[in-house]
Amino acid sequence: MLFVATSLLAVSCKKDTTVKLTGTQWVGKVTIGEFNGSYIMSFLTDSTGKMDVSLRGGGEDEDFTLPFTYTFDGKETGVLNIEDDIADTFHYNSENSTITLFLSSEEAEEPTISSIVFYKK
Numbered sequence: 130m131l132f133v134a135t136s137l138l139a140v141s142c143k144k145d146t147t148v149k150l151t152g153t154q155w156v157g158k159v160t161i162g163e164f165n166g167s168y169i170m171s172f173l174t175d176s177t178g179k180m181d182v183s184l185r186g187g188g189e190d191e192d193f194t195l196p197f198t199y200t201f202d203g204k205e206t207g208v209l210n211i212e213d214d215i216a217d218t219f220h221y222n223s224e225n226s227t228i229t230l231f232l233s234s235e236e237a238e239e240p241t242i243s244s245i246v247f248y249k250k
Contacts, residue, residue: 151175155228155247170247199208
C-alpha cells in the first residue's frame with residue numbers, strides 16, 4: 130500500500146512542462162540605422178496566428194498584418210510559416226519568457242536582420 134501511495138504522489142507532483150502559445154501575444158522591435166520595425170506576434174489557435182508589422186524609416190512608413198501557421202513542440206522549438214512560402218524556426222526560452230524568431234535568407238534585405246527577439250506582452 131505504501132508503494133502505491135508513493136507512486137501516486139510522485140506522479141501527481143510532476144510539473145507539466147508543456148507550453149501553450151494559444152492566446153498569447155509577443156512584442157519585438159528591430160532598429161538598424163534610421164530603420165525601426167515593431168512587431169506584435171499573436172498566437173490565435175494551436176496552429177494559426179498573425180503578425181502585425183509597423184515599419185518606420187527611410188521615408189517608407191508601412192503597417193501591415195501577416196497571417197501565419199505554426200507548429201510547436203510544446204517545449205522550445207517551432208516553425209512559423211508566413212504566407213505558405215516562408216518557413217522560419219523559432220525558439221521559446223522559458224527562463225526569460227522570450228521567443229527568438231530566426232529569419233530565413235529569403236527575407237533578408239540590406240542591412241540583414243537574422244533574428245527578432247519577442248517578449249511576452
